Amino acid sequence: MEIGLVELSRMQFALTAMYHFLFVPLTLGLSILVAIMETVYVMTNRPIWRQMTKFWGTLFGINFVLGVATGITMEFQFGMNWSYYSHYVGDIFGAPLAIEGLMAFFLEATFVGLFFFGWDKLSKVQHMVVAWLVAIGSNFSALWILIANGWMQNPVGAEFNPDTMRMEMTSFFEVLFNEVAQAKFVHTVSAGYVTASVFVLGVSALYLIQNRHKDLARRSIAVASAFGLAAALSVVVLGDESGYSASHTQKMKLAAIEAMWETHDAPAPFTAIGFPDQEARETHYALEIPWAMGLIGTRSLTKEIPGINDLVAESENRIREGLIAYDALMTIREQREATPQSVRDTFEAHSENLGFALLLKRYVDDPRDATEEQIKMAADDTVPGVAPLFWAFRLMVALGFSFIAVMAYFFYRASFRNMQFPRWSLYAAVAIIPTPWIAAELGWFVAEFGRQPWTVDGVLPTALSASHLSIADLLITLAGFLIFYSVLFVIEVSLMVKYIRKGPFQDVEATNDWQERHEARLRAETTSPTLATTPAE
């Protein structure tokens, strides 16, 4: 593949987006875990919970700031590097981004300062509310971003306007309640909760191994494993929901993930392992599980899931249909108001396939001049890279299921084995800290690489979306981001390690104070065994 402007722009987007998503999942989950801990503090008044809130809050802050900083790149990069995309779909895509700012980002950013600076300025309940507002803001933020992304996967509620040469919104509610967006939102935030849970679990396990901060570590594991178990279940269930919606919204992506070359009689088998070969359009050494794919994809025994070969044939038809729309569009553009109604009607009838004609722009300036061979090539282009999708998806799913097992185990030990954890399990918990990040990045890879060759599925090809910058422009910023982001990453990780090593700030005075009052309370009323069983710190 020749590396041109579009490839460089894609590389930069992939780099900055995946980098951004190193910080987002932890923000999503840790904000809620911290708010839960602070709520327990407000309810029980025990200093240990305040200590936990502050400790995890510090780590949250170190991570949060990079999530914010790298998020700015995301918001601006559409205009900088994808200017035709921005013009073409800004009428729809811009709205959720702006609403994210109004409804979510303002909330989290305004209150996050108060969270760190307001300990002495706010009452306990006020401070807890601030913690929750930060958590709610962060999670709402994800909602609007995924509504925007969901629309790129399944562009509902919009149509092409020939006068403005762009897509325009026809129904805000369809955009809002896009089934793809809703499933993606819960799947993504749940993945964030799992990430934070694994992180809290791993760091706490480290403390138990090192035999320090044991009270903080045990309680943290109890919170993280309960929260993490629910989240891990939710990730898998909603991941399945995403797969189900892909079976009718993004058939090609689904077929590519599953390396389903041919349409199989219903219910189709699921290829657990195999070696997809894109050239030959077959999967070598496939290990198939009968019926499974049909059940997951269509939730029935009778509906067929179309294979890649049939979908390519369909794409070819849609390109031909799209050419009719394109031809009508050119007439409308020349004659404007004078355009005969019949031409407008022709355009209307075929406009849903306009995007397919634009696939030809890669090969010819005017798609109407395309040869038969070019039409075939453009139809073949609608198949994304099968093998990377096939493997990335399977690795992600395997990790997803393993998180359920991990969380269930620690939840069980925390709840029914008196918070005693065997040493091997603690080492394992430390070792798996990076895995949720791997799963999350794989998930985005599947979602975005699987959408190729489109930026907006079936509407706008990626090759057409990029800004007409010079290669030098791209090389300068790509190198800039690479260096800049690497330095920031090293600094971030070093600070995280420093603050984890340092451990929580132990407020000895407050703890002793509480202990005295606690013992006095116990002497006064001997009938409170629940409080007596857990040792104070």
Next chain:
Amino acid sequence: MILYELIEYDILRVIWWALLGVLLIGFALTDGFDMGVGALLPFVAKTDVERRVAINTVGPVWEGNQVWFILGGGAIFAAWPPLYAVSFSGFYLAMFVVLAAFIVRPVAFKYRSKRDDAMWRARWDWALFAGGAVPALLFGVAVGNVLLGVPFYLTEDLMPMYPGNFAVKFLIVLRPFALLAGIVSLSMLLMHGAAWLSLKAEGVVAERARAIGIKAGMVAAAGYALAGLWLAVGVDGFALGEVPANGPSNPLYSEVFRGGSWLSAYAERPWIAIAPILGFVGIALAVMGLRAGREVSTLLWSKLGIFGIISSVGLTMFPFILPSISDPNSSLTVWDSSSSHQTLFIMLVVTAIFMPLILMYTAWVYKVLWGKVTEAQVTENADTVY
């Protein structure tokens, strides 16, 4: 949905043009003093404790303030997609520099005091300085460029194109008039940052800030006056031919002529002279306030001055938003580069609901944080503050 027809398309366009101004001004008024404090940092604070005092005056609020910038980007995307597409890609390398500043600044705030190491802190201080001064300068440069006209054109497909290679494109951004505009915005925000420090800090930090703020205010006023004269004699304006205010958002549907002066707007709409007057009055009173050591009122006058200056640019150019020197017909105006009628309406409803809420809780946060940041506070709470 017919609901959106409650408000005429042209009226919505004007409202969103005004809201664009509100967002830019909101950004300049709030994040403006953060940038000003950053740019002033090496000059007003010499010791580590002094620097921490200065940084902690904005410590709890810069994050919320910066959202004005991000929301500005999002709102331009949603309400003026062609403007978002053309300006962000047309100023590509300049945008990258601004982006770098806006990435490094948050990190510097957050990480600076997390290590007790003089070298580490000195580096982050430098980052805070650059992260404040560079965007403060470049935003003005961008406004200057918009007044001069920007080199871009649109193809028939409405694909934005930019003549020249990357070096030419970057250098053209730094035309003399644009640099003057940059100096105005930098000095204006230095004054604003000084007014903030005078309110929130005490002792030597506040004193030094006041001394610099007085000079910066005078430079801003002089530069603003000079830029006005320059516009009158040295910069060609743009004029828009007949175009339906309710028409489709296609910039190529309208004709644009060069020549004349931007300032002819003051002959057509004399009332807009109020904006530059407020600009001068606000700066003059802010400078006097800094001199007299008044605190709250000085910050308010500084805000008024900034409000006047920024709104004067928008009012002078109306209905132009982004004129093109490569192909004047490609210029973006209020009447031909907005979102669709429906999107503008929905975004207005959402803004009408959330903007008052944002202003309310932001005001509450400032109220909670009211009062001066002292050296004692910073040293005693070394673990929780920056």
